[in-house]
Amino acid sequence: MxxxxxxxKENKPGKVFVDQSCIACDACVLTAPKNFTMHEEDGHAFVTKQPDTPEEEALVKEAMEGCPVEAIGNDGDQ
Known part of the structure; x- marks a missing residue:
């Protein structure tokens, strides 16, 4: 979890975040490219845009469920 x-620190403020357990597998970026980006220098993903449509919410949820190390969180706060 x-x-x-x-x-x-690169995560955009909001309810969705990526923590330091990220292994840079790129799965979230491939699943929700509008919301996640890979930090090329440090080798980890981060949230570049909080989801604001039902489609983006669904893709972010799919990315969260598909993360092999559970590095994507949703604390429900905005």
Whole structure:
């Protein structure tokens, strides 16, 4: 389970975040490219845009469920 206290500083503020357990597998970026980006220098994903449509919400949820190390969290706060 993702830990908000370990989230990357690059995450856009909001309910969805990527924490430091990310292994840069690229799955979230492939699933929800409007919402996740890979940090090329540090080798981890982060949230570039919080989901704001039902379609984006669904893709972010799919990315969260598909993350092999559970590095994507949703704390429900905005």
């Amino acid at each position: 993702a830990d908000k206290s370990q989230s990357w």
